[in-house]
Amino acid sequence: MSSEQKETLRATAANANLTSYEEARRTFDWSEVEKHFTWHSTGKVNMAYEAIDRHAEGGLADKVALHYSDATRLEAITYAQMKANSNKFGNVLRQLGIGKGDRVFIFMPRSPELYYALLGTIKIGAIVGPLFEAFMEQAVRDRLEDSQAVAIVTTPSQLPRVPVADLPHLKHVILVGDDLLQLAAGQVDFKAEMAQASDELAIEWVDREDGLILHYTSGSTGKPKGVFHVHNAMIQHYYTGRIVLDLKEDDVYWCTADPGWVTGTSYGVFAPWLNGATNVVRGGRFKPQDWYDTIERFKVTVWYSAPTSFRMLMSAGDDTVKAFDLSSLRHVLSVGEPLNPEVVRWGFKAYGQRIHDTWWMTETGGQLICNYPSMDIRPGSMGKPIPGTDAAIIDDNGNVLPPNRMGNLAIKTPWPSMMRAIWNNPAKYEEYFRFPGWYVSGDSAYMDEDGYFWFQGRVDDVINTAGERVGPFEVESKLIEHPAVAEAGVIGKPDPIRGEIIKAYIALREGFEPSDELKADIAKFVKEGFAAHAAPREIEFKDKLPKTRSGKIMRRVLKAWELGLPTGDLSTIED
């Protein structure tokens, strides 16, 4: 198809922060962005200072930094208050003897306290590890064990999922709750300590390459990987906040992601606050009415969400949209999975807004391939690389392919927010950089003749369900702990709302018979023992699973069965 025929939504924002994408690509220089930060004169820096304190001290003290709401709370927290409260938490940690480089995990639902804890941890130079609140014991254990965390901030109701007795290095459990009466050894009452703590803190000034955050994410094999990011990422967070989120001083910005995922920190904490915006956080579960109410109530101008959510809003219907005043919206963005052209068209009709797709990964730390307000959108395309970076499609030998050829989506190294390590696993880290000069994403894609990138799928077996990355191996490992399961193979099955759902093929142990009750019991086992989002929504029993002679389950064959496709080369199959 020639570019003239391609469906296009014309650029509309004449006054965007990025006026000309093409010109910026020619002239852009990261060192200009660096000048924005303190280190330019001191050599030292701290992300939390740049995000909060600098604004609190620089004229935005009384500006709302955070509008927090859920079913029971409604709070507006200014930059000055955010500074004071994160300082207090930094002091609480210091009094416990925690300092630079220590790992402090946060395992709780969204609340203002979560943000005080996250920023306070960063202020003392410790490395923060946010965990999704719905994780079950095994998921929590894997992450705390691998990172050797010394402290966790959690709530009394989640405490049973923290296997304290099995984690010798975990010295402190900081509990966020009301009227905590009996504290066990090692437990700390967040509210009581915060009430006593000073709101003045000597910030730990760190080097740009010092540790900031650990986000665990899934691959196709093995345990979750601890993706390690450093303070230097602020350059990219600030810059993409400007040119991709298009944040301006008066914006009220809402990122719907939980900080347990990278979107909820890079773009739910760092980018908006580095840019001095007012940030909105809505706690609780997804409900279309609550979401639209959030936009209406806080007059949200810039909204960053995910395809799954847009699809659910789409199925909630146009009447739901019309029941709210969404006229404050001026810029809408999406990330996490392919954004269907149909959703883009619907968004244009329902909200009068072009939904701007953005592509990046936990490992990349920040946005890399995006659509910009001042650039035409081709529905279905992820957009073009941000100025200052380069992307290409390469073959399995590292050669760059011409336009319209499918291959490995790769990014030219380095960029400011790139991960600096996989915690405890240098070999895994090296795999991403197997072709000199390139980061290999694990996604397949092609680039059209005008430089737009089009997502095609994952190269590996990683499942993307409702925007969450799930490693099939982790789910399989949990499944075979169930007494009835002999073997399990897990794949992503296409789903109109969730993108993919988790489907498990299971061979039962001798003495167990297939039944619906057993299916339900197995799904519950994963849900309660590992994580709700990783539980199979569909289970199919088989007498045997296709395996290679070395015993590896051939997920590719399962997938072909599922899609009714030819199973391809079976030469390595066991029998």
Ligand code: PRX
């Ligand atoms: O497969 C791509 C998909 O999500 C993966 C990264 O997942 P995660 O590390 O959890 O980060 C999600 C949020 C940054 C990618 O390898 N993905 C992400 N964005 C898009 C996407 N797939 C298609 N289109 C996107 N815009």
